[in-house]
Amino acid sequence: MPHRGTPRRYRTTVTERRLLLLNGPNLNLLGTRQPEVYGVTTLAEIESRVADVAADAGLQVRAVQSNHEGVLVDAIQAARADCAGIVINPAAYSHTSVAIADALRSAGLPVAEVHLSNIHAREEFRHHSYVSAVADMVVAGAGPLGYEMAVRYLAGRLAQ
Ligand code: DQA
Numbered sequence: 646m647p648h649r650g651t652p653r654r655y656r657t658t659v660t661e662r663r664l665l666l667l668n669g670p671n672l673n674l675l676g677t678r679q680p681e682v683y684g685v686t687t688l689a690e691i692e693s694r695v696a697d698v699a700a701d702a703g704l705q706v707r708a709v710q711s712n713h714e715g716v717l718v719d720a721i722q723a724a725r726a727d728c729a730g731i732v733i734n735p736a737a738y739s740h741t742s743v744a745i746a747d748a749l750r751s752a753g754l755p756v757a758e759v760h761l762s763n764i765h766a767r768e769e770f771r772h773h774s775y776v777s778a779v780a781d782m783v784v785a786g787a788g789p790l791g792y793e794m795a796v797r798y799l800a801g802r803l804a805q
Pocket residue numbers: 670671672734735736737738739759760761762763764771
């Protein structure tokens with residue numbers, strides 16, 4: 646119990662200290678999934694690297710991967726309570742999901758969208774992402790480095 650004269654310490658809210666790292670369908674297969682397109686780095690390796698880069702900036706990470714649209718929407722809604730920003734690779738849902746874009750729009754958090762491959766150099770149906778309209782930054786084609794860039798971007802935004 647603090648005694649008289651002790652300066653009161655205000656705990657910084659966790660909201661300011663955590664990023665949500667969200668990966669969509671089939672990204673659990675990274676490492677073995679079309680390595681010629683997505684490389685050989687596993688999702689566990691990406692999550693670990695993201696956690697390290699975020700830690701350097703004083704940020705924690707909650708990593709969620711799901712193959713289900715509704716689970717991704719739930720994770721975005723939950724982030725409103727205790728996260729300061731979202732790094733998302735919506736995978737195939739980028740090109741189809743109004744629900745995920747709406748959830749991100751409602752979250753009121755800075756959003757960094759990541760694609761391992763350069764979606765603009767691939768099939769036409771991959772050129773449009775619903776998420777890009779709500780993202781503050783988009784990186785595509787940088788491989789796993791794109792996640793690192795996204796974290797650094799959000800850390801910079803949060804430090805402002
Ligand atoms: C992806 C690109 C999407 O078009 C694709 O459906 C994915 C991964 C990428 O990281 O390059 O699953 O988001």
